[in-house]
Amino acid sequence: MTLALAQAAAGLGRTAPNPPVGCVIVRGAQLVGQGFHPRAGEAHAEVFALREAGERARGATAYVTLEPCSHHGRTPPCADAVIASGVRRVVVAALDPNPQVAGRGVARLRAAGIDVTVGVGADEALRQQAGFRSVMVRGRPWVVAKYAMTLDGKVAALNAHGGGEGNGAVSGALARRRVMQWRDELDAIAVGSGTLLADNPALTTRGIPGGRDPRPVVFDRRARTCPQARAWRPGAVLVAAPGADTAAHEAAGIQVLRAADHAHALDALGELGVSSVLLEGGPVLLGAFLEAGLVDEVRVLIAPKVLGAGLSPLPGPRRPMAQAQDLREVHTEPLGPDVLVTGLLNSIPHLAAEGEH
Amino acid sequence: MTLALAQAAAGLGRTAPNPPVGCVIVRGAQLVGQGFHPRAGEAHAEVFALREAGERARGATAYVTLEPCSHHGRTPPCADAVIASGVRRVVVAALDPNPQVAGRGVARLRAAGIDVTVGVGADEALRQQAGFRSVMVRGRPWVVAKYAMTLDGKVAALNAHGGGEGNGAVSGALARRRVMQWRDELDAIAVGSGTLLADNPALTTRGIPGGRDPRPVVFDRRARTCPQARAWRPGAVLVAAPGADTAAHEAAGIQVLRAADHAHALDALGELGVSSVLLEGGPVLLGAFLEAGLVDEVRVLIAPKVLGAGLSPLPGPRRPMAQAQDLREVHTEPLGPDVLVTGLLNSIPHLAAEGEH
Numbered sequence: 258m259t260l261a262l263a264q265a266a267a268g269l270g271r272t273a274p275n276p277p278v279g280c281v282i283v284r285g286a287q288l289v290g291q292g293f294h295p296r297a298g299e300a301h302a303e304v305f306a307l308r309e310a311g312e313r314a315r316g317a318t319a320y321v322t323l324e325p326c327s328h329h330g331r332t333p334p335c336a337d338a339v340i341a342s343g344v345r346r347v348v349v350a351a352l353d354p355n356p357q358v359a360g361r362g363v364a365r366l367r368a369a370g371i372d373v374t375v376g377v378g379a380d381e382a383l384r385q386q387a388g389f390r391s392v393m394v395r396g397r398p399w400v401v402a403k404y405a406m407t408l409d410g411k412v413a414a415l416n417a418h419g420g421g422e423g424n425g426a427v428s429g430a431l432a433r434r435r436v437m438q439w440r441d442e443l444d445a446i447a448v449g450s451g452t453l454l455a456d457n458p459a460l461t462t463r464g465i466p467g468g469r470d471p472r473p474v475v476f477d478r479r480a481r482t483c484p485q486a487r488a489w490r491p492g493a494v495l496v497a498a499p500g501a502d503t504a505a506h507e508a509a510g511i512q513v514l515r516a517a518d519h520a521h522a523l524d525a526l527g528e529l530g531v532s533s534v535l536l537e538g539g540p541v542l543l544g545a546f547l548e549a550g551l552v553d554e555v556r557v558l559i560a561p562k563v564l565g566a567g568l569s570p571l572p573g574p575r576r577p578m579a580q581a582q583d584l585r586e587v588h589t590e591p592l593g594p595d596v597l598v599t600g601l602l603n604s605i606p607h608l609a610a611e612g613e614h
Numbered sequence: 615m616t617l618a619l620a621q622a623a624a625g626l627g628r629t630a631p632n633p634p635v636g637c638v639i640v641r642g643a644q645l646v647g648q649g650f651h652p653r654a655g656e657a658h659a660e661v662f663a664l665r666e667a668g669e670r671a672r673g674a675t676a677y678v679t680l681e682p683c684s685h686h687g688r689t690p691p692c693a694d695a696v697i698a699s700g701v702r703r704v705v706v707a708a709l710d711p712n713p714q715v716a717g718r719g720v721a722r723l724r725a726a727g728i729d730v731t732v733g734v735g736a737d738e739a740l741r742q743q744a745g746f747r748s749v750m751v752r753g754r755p756w757v758v759a760k761y762a763m764t765l766d767g768k769v770a771a772l773n774a775h776g777g778g779e780g781n782g783a784v785s786g787a788l789a790r791r792r793v794m795q796w797r798d799e800l801d802a803i804a805v806g807s808g809t810l811l812a813d814n815p816a817l818t819t820r821g822i823p824g825g826r827d828p829r830p831v832v833f834d835r836r837a838r839t840c841p842q843a844r845a846w847r848p849g850a851v852l853v854a855a856p857g858a859d860t861a862a863h864e865a866a867g868i869q870v871l872r873a874a875d876h877a878h879a880l881d882a883l884g885e886l887g888v889s890s891v892l893l894e895g896g897p898v899l900l901g902a903f904l905e906a907g908l909v910d911e912v913r914v915l916i917a918p919k920v921l922g923a924g925l926s927p928l929p930g931p932r933r934p935m936a937q938a939q940d941l942r943e944v945h946t947e948p949l950g951p952d953v954l955v956t957g958l959l960n961s962i963p964h965l966a967a968e969g970e971h
Binding site for chain 1: 763764765766767768770771772783784901904905912914916918919920921922923924926927928929930931932933934935936938939940941944946948951953955957
């Protein structure tokens with residue numbers, strides 16, 4: 258399953274609204290086929306792997322990171338292709354939360370006499386499929402908030418006006434590279450108008466071989482950003498309040514999405530085919546998302562330096578320590594001199610299979 | 615040397631103004647003697663280990679975490695005892711920075727035909743001996759600043775007056791236990807008057823078998839704390855400004871140390887036999903120490919939760935990110951759900967032996 262998950266990873270950030278899926282076919286000790294779903298509209302992972310395996314699939318075991326589909330979508334049901342191939346055993350990382358599948362793929366395999374195991378490698382599979390699962394079950398993208406801070410909790414120094422002066426130099430090279438990897442893997446990158454006005458960031462993926470840029474999403478209620486800012490490349494979305502004057506942005510060809518609040522904006526982004534969002538905004542946008550319960554995952558890079566006065570990651574609200582929001586499934590990882598701490602605020606939507614919990 | 619360092623660790627927090635030292639004597643594959651320096655005035659580690667080894671020391675190898683002394687202090691020179699024992703080889707973790715020793719112990723051993731290696735396990739030995747080395751070379755204790763913060767960089771929630779409301783519940787149980795271990799290992803614990811007034815903390819070591827309490831040091835310029843506060847146990851020190859009215863504290867039997875600034879206070883604490891200080895004060899005291907360059911080591915516990923508004927670890931100053939103070943020799947360690955990040959702001963005083971750097 259580790260190999261199948263590695264296959265799936267090649268599709269991260271490229272398959273929306275479909276999930277990234279990997280498949281590996283093993284016969285005895287021999288790997289006879291592998292594949293991944295490269296993008297929506299192209300063949301599913303199982304099809305590539307079965308095609309490579311050919312006749313060697315007969316009697317083999319297939320490892321697939323998501324339950325094979327049982328319905329006719331843009332492609333015929335993979336469960337049927339698996340059955341036709343003569344595979345004898347299928348190991349599935351996680352069931353498909355799509356109500357059109359939701360265990361029917363596994364049931365179809367079992368009805369054909371195939372031995373099916375579900376749940377192997379489920380944790381990593383769920384992480385890879387968080388965006389797909391989020392849109393499928395909740396109708397909105399999976400939101401990953403990222404910030405980099407010093408060891409005294411500052412995301413930026415203060416400028417002469419008491420605002421942030423930009424945060425380019427908080428983290429080291431390894432941490433910055435990891436952020437670029439996330440930009441390559443998530444569908445969209447979201448910032449607030451303040452960030453665009455202060456830094457005019459490109460919001461691109463740099464230094465990742467074969468990397469692709471995420472779709473910029475700028476939360477700019479009053480449409481006060483410059484329509485010529487660097488972030489406005491094709492595919493970029495301006496999220497504005499219903500009454501905002503967006504004429505200049507529309508004239509510049511920028512796609513405008515009107516939403517009364519951030520929750521509605523996320524729903525609309527899900528409809529636009531955005532499964533996952535990397536929230537790289539400043540404290541105001543991050544605070545608003547957090548307080549609305551819209552941040553699903555947090556990734557914090559901590560640099561071993563102390564600054565003094567500076568901008569905190571969050572502007573508020575004021576509440577007792579006992580009411581702080583706890584992260585679950587916390588992981589820490591050193592990245593050069595920095596430390597990465599990640600955790601979840603919401604659970605990845607998941608259908609428990611029999612025998613799982 | 616690992617065993618010798620483990621022996622030395624038993625003396626941490628108990629040997630000031632002497633260093634904690636451990637010694638192990640190995641003959642062939644057999645451990646024939648071990649010992650550590652338990653407290654000032656008692657025998658040195660080598661003496662305990664040689665006593666246990668007896669005749670078996672002849673031809674053996676001694677591992678000792680600090681260069682054996684060459685001068686007559688409260689005890690006769692250990693180098694002479696080692697030579698007399700018939701030990702053939704001595705492995706030393708680090709040279710003694712005491713100007714009365716400073717390589718003379720090793721020279722004495724070598725002159726007697728003993729094979730001496732210096733530098734094995736030096737990093738850990740330096741860490742254990744940081745307090746001793748600091749007082750010996752710089753005349754002031756080694757200062758370790760500790761704070762616990764949330765993943766958004768807050769050490770406490772805000773109370774109704776905008777001040778900190780206490781930080782009891784930031785960290786989890788493992789992190790709190792680690793703090794108690796530090797209190798057991800460092801000579802003194804320092805807080806500011808604000809912490810005493812707000813929390814009336816006991817500043818004791820709790821839950822560590824065989825633990826002992828550090829000496830409370832309260833930085834209270836104007837002597838405004840209550841002389842009946844819990845921290846004022848025997849041995850506690852009040853650091854006040856030269857002109858402060860400390861009559862009530864003195865009447866209560868509290869030792870008063872008058873100092874114009876924190877640097878002078880540390881010098882005076884060194885003279886009182888305090889080799890190491892755990893700085894657990896609030897942002898004001900920590901900020902003052904940091905800006906004066908008096909924080910040698912930082913230990914930060916980071917809890918995986920986000921709070922919002924709250925008290926930052928440091929009150930200031932305002933400066934560009936590029937002028938933040940970088941920590942060196944950074945280590946990170948998960949402690950249950952929390953993460954410990956440690957690093958140095960100053961170097962541990964160290965005499966490089968030949969062949970070391």
